Amino acid sequence: MSGTYAHAPGFIAGDRPKIVTSRFEYEDSYTLQRYLATDGYQGLRAALGRAANEVHDEVKSATVLGRGGAGFPAGTKWGLTPQGVYPRYLVVNGDESEPGTYKDRLLMERDPHQLIEGCLIACYAAGLSQCFLYIRGEMALAQERVAAALNDAYAAGYVGKNILGSKFSVDIVLHWGAGAYVVGEETALIESLEGNRGMPRLKPPYFPAAIGLYGQPTIVNNVETLANLPWLMLNGAEAYTAIGTKTSPGTRMVAVSGHVNRPGVYEIINGITTFRDLLYKEEFCGGIRNGNKLKAFVPGGGSAPWFTEDQLDVAFEGPQAGAAGSMLGSGAVMVMDETTDIPAAALTLTRFYAHESCGKCTPCREGGTWLERILSRVVDGKGTMADLDQLIEVGTSICPGDFPHASNEKLGISAVPFPYKMNTICFVGPSAYAPVNSALVLFREEFEAKIVKRNTIPVTAVGAAS
Amino acid sequence: MARLTEDNVRLAKEIIGRYPRPRSATIPLLHLAQQQDGYVTNDAMVHIGELVGATSAEVYGTASFYEMFKFEPVGKYLVNICGTMSCALMGSEELMHHAEHKLGVKAGGTTSDGMFTLEHAECQAACTEAPCLQVNYRYRFRVTPESFDSLIDDLSAGRLTSEIPDHGTVAKVRQHIPADRGVGAVPPESVTEAPAWLDGKAAL
Numbered sequence: 001m002s003g004t005y006a007h008a009p010g011f012i013a014g015d016r017p018k019i020v021t022s023r024f025e026y027e028d029s030y031t032l033q034r035y036l037a038t039d040g041y042q043g044l045r046a047a048l049g050r051a052a053n054e055v056h057d058e059v060k061s062a063t064v065l066g067r068g069g070a071g072f073p074a075g076t077k078w079g080l081t082p083q084g085v086y087p088r089y090l091v092v093n094g095d096e097s098e099p100g101t102y103k104d105r106l107l108m109e110r111d112p113h114q115l116i117e118g119c120l121i122a123c124y125a126a127g128l129s130q131c132f133l134y135i136r137g138e139m140a141l142a143q144e145r146v147a148a149a150l151n152d153a154y155a156a157g158y159v160g161k162n163i164l165g166s167k168f169s170v171d172i173v174l175h176w177g178a179g180a181y182v183v184g185e186e187t188a189l190i191e192s193l194e195g196n197r198g199m200p201r202l203k204p205p206y207f208p209a210a211i212g213l214y215g216q217p218t219i220v221n222n223v224e225t226l227a228n229l230p231w232l233m234l235n236g237a238e239a240y241t242a243i244g245t246k247t248s249p250g251t252r253m254v255a256v257s258g259h260v261n262r263p264g265v266y267e268i269i270n271g272i273t274t275f276r277d278l279l280y281k282e283e284f285c286g287g288i289r290n291g292n293k294l295k296a297f298v299p300g301g302g303s304a305p306w307f308t309e310d311q312l313d314v315a316f317e318g319p320q321a322g323a324a325g326s327m328l329g330s331g332a333v334m335v336m337d338e339t340t341d342i343p344a345a346a347l348t349l350t351r352f353y354a355h356e357s358c359g360k361c362t363p364c365r366e367g368g369t370w371l372e373r374i375l376s377r378v379v380d381g382k383g384t385m386a387d388l389d390q391l392i393e394v395g396t397s398i399c400p401g402d403f404p405h406a407s408n409e410k411l412g413i414s415a416v417p418f419p420y421k422m423n424t425i426c427f428v429g430p431s432a433y434a435p436v437n438s439a440l441v442l443f444r445e446e447f448e449a450k451i452v453k454r455n456t457i458p459v460t461a462v463g464a465a466s
Numbered sequence: 467m468a469r470l471t472e473d474n475v476r477l478a479k480e481i482i483g484r485y486p487r488p489r490s491a492t493i494p495l496l497h498l499a500q501q502q503d504g505y506v507t508n509d510a511m512v513h514i515g516e517l518v519g520a521t522s523a524e525v526y527g528t529a530s531f532y533e534m535f536k537f538e539p540v541g542k543y544l545v546n547i548c549g550t551m552s553c554a555l556m557g558s559e560e561l562m563h564h565a566e567h568k569l570g571v572k573a574g575g576t577t578s579d580g581m582f583t584l585e586h587a588e589c590q591a592a593c594t595e596a597p598c599l600q601v602n603y604r605y606r607f608r609v610t611p612e613s614f615d616s617l618i619d620d621l622s623a624g625r626l627t628s629e630i631p632d633h634g635t636v637a638k639v640r641q642h643i644p645a646d647r648g649v650g651a652v653p654p655e656s657v658t659e660a661p662a663w664l665d666g667k668a669a670l
Contacts, residue, residue, distance in 0.1 A: 009607055010594045048670040052663055087486075087657040099550045102591035127664045130486070130651065137497075137534050138546075138590060140603040143637035150641050160647035166669035167662045171649045173484045174641040178493050179533030181588065195492030195518065197531035214486060214654045257552035257593035264594050302551060302589070332593065334551050348554040352588050358531075 012264035032152040035113040043230030055125040062237035068222030078126040080209035081217040088217040090131040099302030100332030103253035104223035108142035112149035118226030137177040181356035186220040200426040245271030259337035260285035276312035292337040300329025303431035306438035325406040325415040346439035353432035364429025395433035469513040488518040501634040505536040546587035556596035
């Protein structure tokens with residue numbers, strides 16, 4: 001199939017501008033040799049040829065949105081460090097584990113030097129004196145490729161003391177996790193890096209840029225975010241913002257999985273590509289499998305409220321997706337066709353978040369677990385109508401008020417915009433409820449059908465005294 | 467039941483030396499212990515505590531949070547079948563049933579010959595290639611019952627030993643920072659000044 005490479009399973013190239021996946025076509029894209037032959041470390045050279053604050057300004061003016069989930073601009077984030085407090089650290093979030101998401105893994109496996117160069121540019125611009133590159137524990141190949149790339153980069157003088165013979169010196173330390181989704185939350189990541197259980201920290205402080213690793217100012221950036229920097233340094237903010245829209249410039253990687261003809265990871269144009277393009281155009285997924293009808297899709301990773309065909313024309317732009325009742329999150333679309341058992345599909349996600357709760361906040365620890373139990377009961381045909389109300393009651397104790405959801409013309413409901421209010425420190429608890437709420441709001445009749453069809457005796461009738 | 471070997475202590479000290487605080491090396495050292503013994507032994511946790519300046523209870527406290535650390539022996543090959551949404555939509559439940567039948571154990575169990583431990587896993591970041599699984603954290607994509615059977619047969623016959631190391635080893639390549647190239651880590655309290663390159667001038 002055109003645009004697919006045997007050496008990069010899952011990635012589909014296409015004929016669009018490429019910022020972070022430009023080397024994926026080469027089988028040896030992960031080697032220093034290939035990297036140097038394709039403009040490698042030239043962005044770093046360009047950056048070091050300017051004062052650090054100028055580099056920072058360039059990144060700020062390019063509005064490089066964070067690609068980890070929250071979409072916070074990297075340049076702004078770097079500016080949140082308190083004046084005059086040193087040392088400052090960079091922690092790279094490569095703990096990619098949001099259901100449906102994988103782009104960071106590909107970037108680490110296929111182009112580790114690009115990530116390393118991005119880390120160096122960030123450290124230079126924001127005055128960060130040591131970098132910790134935290135890779136998810138289960139990603140053996142990514143760890144190997146990044147380790148080998150770091151070894152080569154150190155030997156060649158791109159990392160470590162007096163980089164390229166300059167006064168810029170920084171170590172990049174490869175660190176790896178051991179299996180815990182919640183560690184993707186930036187304060188949990190820092191806890192884990194300090195050798196502790198990976199539990200999110202109480203907020204405030206809201207940003208580890210103020211108080212982070214070892215209590216020092218710490219920038220936590222996603223792998224894909226940093227991978228944008230070499231290109232940006234080489235081509236400038238103007239070229240960067242010429243791609244995409246003003247509020248969402250550049251490209252982003254999106255993984256589309258589930259019931260489409262060509263599931264894959266695509267580098268799309270930020271702010272412009274719509275979900276309809278992505279799901280139906282030939283250059284992307286080429287429609288729903290077997291000519292089936294689309295039932296629903298998760299637009300931004302397992303934590304995101306669901307969309308249906310009513311939202312297909314939403315583009316990959318944060319505010320648009322937010323107003324429509326969801327988020328773009330980590331760039332992961334999961335597609336369900338008409339054959340999907342919606343309550344069962346929601347359960348696979350709720351089970352995930354219930355399992356991954358760190359246990360620190362009661363609404364998440366207890367609420368997530370009960371959502372899973374009650375939903376399992378309903379899916380197994382053993383639920384009652386009261387269970388459906390109970391699901392919403394438990395969800396409301398995690399996220400008070402109206403939970404965001406999409407509009408639906410057929411059902412005559414309008415959208416509740418993102419974000420939600422939450423009674424938990426981090427987003428794991430709300431994420432357990434998001435699929436339940438979406439499924440119940442948009443497909444309540446499927447839940448009711450499972451209850452109508454139940455053939456067990458109602459619990460209240462068992463053992464009645466008379 | 468083993469403390470870290472002499473070679474591994476040397477490696478452990480090299481790893482500890484990269485961090486401003488030794489305790490940051492806890493998880494990497496737990497991986498090292500698991501690589502040595504196939505699982506994390508009590509003695510290893512005591513030893514790691516000595517190396518990073520923590521009690522063995524603190525080390526266990528950290529270790530027990532993370533899915534990958536095992537505290538009793540598992541099979542030579544840990545087979546993790548993903549069951550989260552994308553894989554579930556593409557038939558991972560059927561694959562799990564098939565795997566349980568083929569290996570003769572339920573999810574969570576180990577075959578009597580000690581070769582395989584079967585586990586239900588959460589999202590493994592290969593969602594477009596569903597259903598997927600990992601054997602000792604090495605991927606297999608778009609797995610069918612037939613390809614699962616031949617994978618198990620290959621593993622049993624020792625045909626994949628060069629690709630897939632025994633359980634405990636994750637990455638086969640380690641980072642090494644050459645002494646003459648590394649900046650070195652110092653405790654944060656010993657740094658008070660801005661880095662040299664923040665002088666308002668270009669570094670090059």
